[in-house]
Amino acid sequence: MPPLPAPRIAIVGAGLGGLTCARVLQRHGRAVTVFERETDADARPQGGSLDLHADTGQAALRSAGLLDRFHALARPEGDEWRVFDRATGALIAQRGPTEGGGRPEIDRGQLRGLLLDSLRPGTVRWGRAVTGVTPLAGGTCLLLLDGGAAEEFDLVIGADGAWSRVRSALSPAVPHYTGVTFVETGFDRCDTRHPELARLVGNGSLLAKGVGRTLVAQRNSNGHIRGYLALRAPQDWHAAAGLDLGDQRAVREHLVELFDGWDEGLLRILRDSDHGFVNRPLHVLPAPHTWAHVPGVTLLGDAAHLMPPVGLGANLAMLDGADLAHALVTEPGVGDAVRAYERVMLPRSVEAATGSAQGLDHLVPATAS
Known part of the structure; x- marks a missing residue:
């Protein structure tokens, strides 16, 4: 056969x-x-x-x-996490590799x-x-x-x-939408262009949490750092705020306001990025x-x-x-x-x-x- x-x-x-x-x-x-x-x-x-x-x-x-x-x-x-206090910028926990x-x-x-x-x-x-x-x-x-x-x-x-x-x-x-949106940005040649952020992030990732607000920065290869703003918000949060996502300056200003009272060193993730902000609503x-x-x-x-x-x-x-x-x-x-x-x-x-x-x-x- x-x-x-x-x-x-x-x-x-x-x-x-x-x-x-x-x-x-x-x-x-x-x-x-x-x-x-x-x-x-x-x-x-x-x-x-x-x-x-x-x-x-x-x-x-x-x-x-x-x-x-x-x-x-x-x-x-890179399998390392550093957790910082959102208000003072103090290192409060570290894990890994x-x-x-x-x-x-x-x-x-x-x-x-x-x-x-x-x-x-x-x-x-x-x-x-x-x-x-x-x-x-x-x-x-x-x-x-x-x-x-x-x-x-x-x-x-x-x-x-x-x-x-x-x-x-x-x-x-x-x-369906989870109720959480990640807003992504990025930094190039971070060790020379953004040394203070590079020092905070180290070899792995940085994390600072608040109620409904979290900042994450993650080291990638070739001196690049990706930053993420995690928000509990409606999926159309930008429209409700009257924002055009194409207006990067206005988006940056609005996001900085959302994190009012956070440590200025951590806010470098919002203020100093080399790239624009990309809206990524999370679905499951x-x-x-x-x-x-x-x-x-x-x-x-x-x-x-x-x-x-x-x-x-x-x-x-x-x-x-x-x-x-x-x-x-x-x-x-x-x-x-x-x-x-x-x-x-x-x-x-x-x-x-x-x-x-x-x-x-x-x-x-x-x-x-």
Whole structure:
């Protein structure tokens, strides 16, 4: 009896989870195609620094055969937090790095580049926006592309983030606003241009909390610091204040007013940044977010379990990708593999979503402690 043909596998989204899945599949000799709506790897900035945990993100990289290359890029000294009193600027707590370097930091862009470079040429189809998927009666799935084209696959993996176009094939869930917005800014060549802020931040991150207001500054590679203002506010806070987000001077002045009474050294994060302010309202999926198995389609990462960005999301997305790929190369069929993966991933994500929600409440407290 001739062997069954290799399954046709598509991954929607060239983020960390999707790329990890693709890399592990290729490492085991499986073909895979990644569809990405962005035109190339440098189409947009990839965000700040991530700490990769030994039992999730690093475990996924070990499955991908990339752990040594990760350690060559990572910054174990970056796993450090300094907590300051918001009014006096006094250092009140310090943590890290984790004993044994267990959670080294790496820029998200560097990590994505590491994964992309590990894939066979042509694996990622850039500039191919997916508009949706249609499960078919025979257990396959039709991938619908912008412009009207369609391709059939034995499995479509939705790794396309918060606003996934694949999710609706499995679940009616949509993200909702958490009540917290991050406003991001940045500093270049911080050790020479912003030495006082660089001294406060050290090798890792700075944190100062107030009721409904938190300041965070995080060291990235190449002398860059990212600053974040975390606000408990309506999603349209800027409109309610009569602000045009394009008017950076007015935004800066308004944000400084919101942090009136805070230590002037900490307010450098607001006053002195080299970059403008980017508004990032935080959304989450309902928890628990589960679905009944549908042949030919599944989800991973934020598409499956969007959580607040408190250190778990990227790690879980990569673990999802590695676990799904491992199931696809060890289980007898695609359906068996997806069921095995979902039996592990869905309960894990419920637990993580609860922890992430608590982490956000701790990061930006709604009331005085």
